[in-house]
Amino acid sequence: MIKLTYAEENYLKAIYELTEAGKRSTSTNDISTWMKIKPASVSDMLRKLGEKTVIDYRKYYGVHITEEGKKLALRTIRKHRLWEVFLVEKLRFSWDEVAEVADELEHVQSPTLIQRLDEYLGFPKFDPHGDPIPDEFGDVRSRPRVPLNEIELDGTGQIVAVKDSSAAFLRYLDKVGAYIGARIKVLEKVEFDGSIEILVDNKKTIFMSKDVAGNILVIQ
């Protein structure tokens, strides 16, 4: 069985996230930028992860994650997202505060702990940011999601995720009254700048720029 250190788990999770977002491979510099670790350090770690067969690494040509690696990355992501649910649902954290703490909790080693936590939370399928929680076998059921600015006039849906999950953006959404789970209806679409007006939970109307709307994902 392959054993990973905390640092290795962080790299592998980053590589998984970077490669699942469309492209099948990622580069030393991408990982460096994403993780805020210098390229030289990334190179060295890639060599080590390659030796542990969790990634395919050809010097100068970027990395692909292996099946083994994917399984391990998904295990960490599962833990991260379950802890996020715990923090929000049980400890009343707001959804912009959880990432940092979950980045630590995700490394705690105890299969029983995660299994029981999952059960305790009622086997949630999505985390507070709307991202799917892999099951214990690494299977992920994702929902087809559309950026809010692409919903037609009078169209309805439910906010399930954000593209930009920076604390600043999340706080902004909280302030204007948008949140994961909110039922929305598009009341107006302004032609010339793409800004929109939406109705939230049949109660409150919000105006937002095309840029903001493009970072909000909904299911219809």
Next chain:
Amino acid sequence: MIKLTYAEENYLKAIYELTEAGKRSTSTNDISTWMKIKPASVSDMLRKLGEKTVIDYRKYYGVHITEEGKKLALRTIRKHRLWEVFLVEKLRFSWDEVAEVADELEHVQSPTLIQRLDEYLGFPKFDPHGDPIPDEFGDVRSRPRVPLNEIELDGTGQIVAVKDSSAAFLRYLDKVGAYIGARIKVLEKVEFDGSIEILVDNKKTIFMSKDVAGNILVIQ
């Protein structure tokens, strides 16, 4: 503000536990034995903890914990015990399974997390082993506890802690039907070997050796 690494937190907690148990100072070898780390490594760490002013360290003469160090040790102990309560009360862990996981969780850095966890658990005062949980200022209220073998014939009490908290001993207690919180009455004391018979929760009788009874602590 003094920042400690995970390893330093573990050492400081060990030193606190070793010095609170009666004596006011402890030795390199004691720490080495307790933590299962070689004396040479302990020496080196004591030098570093001394430089950080969390212990008083005079080479060859053992260590005392400082006020600053005590505060930090109690913070870690508080986190450890709160997580133990969480694992037992919310995730149905048995009390002999929690120590290992709590030894990891106790290092997660987030004041909000601990505050909220405390609140979520209903501000518990004792952990599953009967040990007191320090408040956020490091204050501990302990109960006067007596070894079960010192309770007189027909005396009653409540099991609140164990001296030996090895998994083996805890499992043995579980098996015979003793547990933290159990109301007990001493039904018989055998003169020649000190073994006793007790009644648990007015339901079940248990025989135990003097050795076992001496490791069980009760309040009267």
Next chain:
DNA sequence: TTTTTATTTTAGCCTTATCTAAAAAGAACA
């Protein structure tokens, strides 16, 4: 009070994970 034993520290080595600076390789351009 000297000698022996036990404890503790130091010296030197290893691994992990980071960094900066320099070298090498690949990609883009002329």
Next chain:
DNA sequence: TGTTCTTTTTAGATAAGGCTAAAATAAAAA
């Protein structure tokens, strides 16, 4: 197809935390 620019790797350093073996010190015994 060279030449230049960008990306990536290597080399060498540092810090944390562990180890073994050897040296130093304190405690116990003779």
